[in-house]
Amino acid sequence: MSQKETVDVQKVSDELVKSNESMLMTMGASDPWVNVELARRRISRKLPPTVVIKGRQTSNPKVTDIYYKCDHMRVTGAYKERGGLNSLMSLSKEAGARGVIAASAGNHAQALALHGSQLNIPVTVVMPLNAPIVKVQNCKGFGAKVELYGQNFSEAKAHAEKLAAEKGYKYVNGYDDPEIIFGAGTCGLEILDQLPDADVIVVPTGGGGLIAGISLAVKRLNPAIRVIGVESDACPSISKALENAKPTRAPVSTGGTLADGLAVETCGSLAFQFIQKYVDKVVVVPESLIARSVLHLLEVEKMLVEGAGATGLAGILSGQLDEDLAGKKVVVVITGGNIDINLLGRVIDLGLKASGRLHTFDIFILNSVGSLAEMTRILSTTGASVKTITQENPLVYDVFRLTVHMEVETIDQAHWEKVKGTMKSHGYELREHQMELSSVPRAASKL
Numbered sequence: 001m002s003q004k005e006t007v008d009v010q011k012v013s014d015e016l017v018k019s020n021e022s023m024l025m026t027m028g029a030s031d032p033w034v035n036v037e038l039a040r041r042r043i044s045r046k047l048p049p050t051v052v053i054k055g056r057q058t059s060n061p062k063v064t065d066i067y068y069k070c071d072h073m074r075v076t077g078a079y080k081e082r083g084g085l086n087s088l089m090s091l092s093k094e095a096g097a098r099g100v101i102a103a104s105a106g107n108h109a110q111a112l113a114l115h116g117s118q119l120n121i122p123v124t125v126v127m128p129l130n131a132p133i134v135k136v137q138n139c140k141g142f143g144a145k146v147e148l149y150g151q152n153f154s155e156a157k158a159h160a161e162k163l164a165a166e167k168g169y170k171y172v173n174g175y176d177d178p179e180i181i182f183g184a185g186t187c188g189l190e191i192l193d194q195l196p197d198a199d200v201i202v203v204p205t206g207g208g209g210l211i212a213g214i215s216l217a218v219k220r221l222n223p224a225i226r227v228i229g230v231e232s233d234a235c236p237s238i239s240k241a242l243e244n245a246k247p248t249r250a251p252v253s254t255g256g257t258l259a260d261g262l263a264v265e266t267c268g269s270l271a272f273q274f275i276q277k278y279v280d281k282v283v284v285v286p287e288s289l290i291a292r293s294v295l296h297l298l299e300v301e302k303m304l305v306e307g308a309g310a311t312g313l314a315g316i317l318s319g320q321l322d323e324d325l326a327g328k329k330v331v332v333v334i335t336g337g338n339i340d341i342n343l344l345g346r347v348i349d350l351g352l353k354a355s356g357r358l359h360t361f362d363i364f365i366l367n368s369v370g371s372l373a374e375m376t377r378i379l380s381t382t383g384a385s386v387k388t389i390t391q392e393n394p395l396v397y398d399v400f401r402l403t404v405h406m407e408v409e410t411i412d413q414a415h416w417e418k419v420k421g422t423m424k425s426h427g428y429e430l431r432e433h434q435m436e437l438s439s440v441p442r443a444a445s446k447l
Contacts, residue, residue, distance in 0.1 A: 033220040036185035062322040072337035076110040084111030086183030101169040103157035105131040108174035117143035126160040175207025176268025185213030199328035204311035205229035206262030208271030215278035229282040230315030261308030288354040289314040295351030306339040356413025360433040
């Protein structure tokens with residue numbers, strides 16, 4: 001019998017927490033795991049577990065048994081409610097009366113705003129000037145006081161910390177506050193309850209709070225489970241920290257990132273301690289695979305997920321985890337669904353391009369009657385579907401040819417190679433366009 005089959009998660013958990021809550025609080029000072037169980041007991045009164053669903057086949061044939069932990073299915077659309085609620089419920093009566101403050105441009109802000117209003121705890125949120133309008137309005141709608149300050153998250157954070165010192169607010173760090181980490185860890189406890197024979201948990205990674213909490217929670221109950229982090233190459237702060245054995249600044253790419261919820265330049269120091277101890281591996285993925293993962297979840301799993309929320313799946317599609325995941329039962333944590341609708345169309349296009357299904361190119365034809373019709377006739381025989389087509393004036397340096405801009409859909413990359421081969425065999429010259437990520441506008445870093 002394998003180690004996985006012999007571990008009775010519920011029995012281990014019960015043995016670890018056979019005591020009343022006051023005893024647990026005493027134990028928590030020396031045993032961080034107990035704080036995760038305490039967090040579950042607190043927040044379960046208001047936050048029911050999110051579902052785990054069986055996924056369909058991805059484009060990676062090595063990973064055949066995949067499940068999704070749907071933490072985007074919350075009122076605010078993100079897992080941040082776990083830590084946010086736990087941090088608020090952990091406050092003393094005096095601290096709660098004074099209120100809390102946080103810097104955020106997204107999910108952390110909304111979590112504190114929502115639960116602060118329900119608990120009658122004043123919440124102030126400092127958001128960058130370029131924060132998405134919908135997030136600002138949501139925070140105000142949940143009852144938080146919102147201050148817009150700074151050009152980025154770092155400037156907003158510095159201002160929030162200054163206000164906390166001046167006014168006596170409790171500053172709640174969105175990824176390195178202990179109660180935030182312990183609250184996030186309840187996601188891991190739920191996974192073990194719902195899928196006790198899971199082999200691997202794949203977690204999107206930014207500031208480190210979520211993967212720190214999950215790894216702390218699950219490794220204590222079943223050390224055989226592997227916990228793997230995935231981060232964007234636009235801001236690989238965890239990988240940088242692991243390389244240097246300490247939190248190290250990894251500036252966000254000048255082009256930004258689709259996974260803006262993970263764009264933390266320096267991971268949390270407390271979170272990093274748990275990551276070093278419990279996390280098995282962290283991999284870095286390109287932005288194109290994040291877009292492809294958003295597309296897969298929307299098209300195949302019927303889930304609308306933001307870039308950060310889809311980053312775990314990107315790690316699987318990258319092929320970097322094939323040896324870790326082959327033949328294993330894999331759980332991917334979907335962390336958020338707050339994608340900017342204004343960007344969705346472009347993210348889908350980027351995902352289609354990354355999967356070899358959408359292609360933009362110029363093709364050159366003779367400047368003569370019927371040449372366009374003949375070119376499109378030949379193209380139609382390949383099975384490619386034309387999305388757009390525009391014709392330019394004759395080239396100033398070649399009066400005998402016209403440039404035609406085209407966008408076509410194909411089944412996959414292999415089909416596209418056949419399309420190109422057919423067109424070239426008929427004497428047509430193609431010039432492909434590479435979709436640059438910078439052409440997809442992105443929001444400021446959000447937490």
